[in-house]
Amino acid sequence: MLDGEVHIIKRAVRGDSSAFGLLYDHYQPKIYRFALVKVSHREEAEDLTHQVFLKAWQSIESYQDLGFPFSSWLYRIARNHVVDYYRTKKVTESIDDTDPEKAPVEHSLNSDLLEKLEVERVKNAIRKLKPEYQDVIIMRFVEDLPIRETALALDKSEGAIKLLQHRAIKEIQKMLGENVKY
Amino acid sequence: MEDIIKQLKKLQKIEADKRFTERSRVVIIGTQKRRSVWDVILKNVELGTSFALAGILIITIFGGFSAWRFLLPLKLSNLDTTGLKAEAQAVDIQIQLTNLNYDEITGAAESTAPSMESKNAPGKIWAENSSNRQPEETPSTRATSSASNGTLSIDEALEKLAE
Numbered sequence: 001m002l003d004g005e006v007h008i009i010k011r012a013v014r015g016d017s018s019a020f021g022l023l024y025d026h027y028q029p030k031i032y033r034f035a036l037v038k039v040s041h042r043e044e045a046e047d048l049t050h051q052v053f054l055k056a057w058q059s060i061e062s063y064q065d066l067g068f069p070f071s072s073w074l075y076r077i078a079r080n081h082v083v084d085y086y087r088t089k090k091v092t093e094s095i096d097d098t099d100p101e102k103a104p105v106e107h108s109l110n111s112d113l114l115e116k117l118e119v120e121r122v123k124n125a126i127r128k129l130k131p132e133y134q135d136v137i138i139m140r141f142v143e144d145l146p147i148r149e150t151a152l153a154l155d156k157s158e159g160a161i162k163l164l165q166h167r168a169i170k171e172i173q174k175m176l177g178e179n180v181k182y
Numbered sequence: 183m184e185d186i187i188k189q190l191k192k193l194q195k196i197e198a199d200k201r202f203t204e205r206s207r208v209v210i211i212g213t214q215k216r217r218s219v220w221d222v223i224l225k226n227v228e229l230g231t232s233f234a235l236a237g238i239l240i241i242t243i244f245g246g247f248s249a250w251r252f253l254l255p256l257k258l259s260n261l262d263t264t265g266l267k268a269e270a271q272a273v274d275i276q277i278q279l280t281n282l283n284y285d286e287i288t289g290a291a292e293s294t295a296p297s298m299e300s301k302n303a304p305g306k307i308w309a310e311n312s313s314n315r316q317p318e319e320t321p322s323t324r325a326t327s328s329a330s331n332g333t334l335s336i337d338e339a340l341e342k343l344a345e
Contacts, residue, residue: 017211024207032198046198050206057210119196122189141190173186 001069002026009070012060020057027071028053030143031078037126037138038082048085052078071145072153079135079153125175133168140165 002008002022011019031052036045055077063073126134135154139145140161151158334342 021207021211024210028203028207029197033193033196036196037193042199046202046206049198050210053206053210054213057213115192118189119192122193126190126193137190138193141187142193169186172190176186176189 001071005070006065009063009065013063015061017057020060023070024053027074030071031074033142034075034078034138035082037123037142038134039085040123040127044085048078048081051081055081068152069149072149075139075153076155122176125172128175129168129171132164133171136161136164137168137172 005023008019008022012023028049032045032049035048035052036042039045039048052074056074063070126137129137132154136150139150139153140147145153147158147161151161154161156164
């Protein structure tokens, strides 16, 4: 959570663009990662991230601090955009056919090639999961969100999140284990 | 399990392109917020209502509630209360219970009749109707008639005792 976030959000709700800029700086990397893991292409992830923050800025007046973290509100917007993306987008390439070695490598990942391939392999494994498993895995283990915050973002109970997390981990363990055999 | 989580944590290294981040930030913050016509109307109504309520509150406080005389929609200055009272007293509505007879021997026979003093009284109509009506033979009246034929009533018995 951002320092003095409540105050910053209040300023942003009143229309202070610099306050919203601070929120953007803090949450943009998280939303971008979420989008990139959900959709396979960097350009599309950037586009989605931009739309999410634009939507958030346009409708921040409707945000009410009811004890829910701001991040859960942003993740909800992001999830809706991802759903819309898959609804309207004609997928020309099957995710199953994607070869990790041919997948686009991020600009910022300038470490060694094996590391990049490993990241791509994990990304592809996540993408093969059910959407709700994907959300839980990303929020809980990539973004380190607490269970309560994840539950609020996904509009589920904490018990349901624990159950989904357990199943998702088992599923991805199986997938990555199978991949290792190759 | 821990290996999987460690592998998942590697995704934290993913970062957006810096040029994209800067460009997107500038565009979003520079965007004018869309406001629908309804938003504007609603805002104005809210503002107007709050000003009106504040005005009423100030008038109430400084006017010491005397302003209610002017704010009342119905003025009753033409109302003549003494005239109304006199009118109410002129209406003669007197209903009296008279001629209550109680016959212990036969059971109970009671009759009530309104006073005939008032010409306009509804009792007059009642009396006329009752006089026109044929007396119906009920078990009680049958009993009283038979009593008058054979046995004595209390009054008659008392009169005889007095003699």
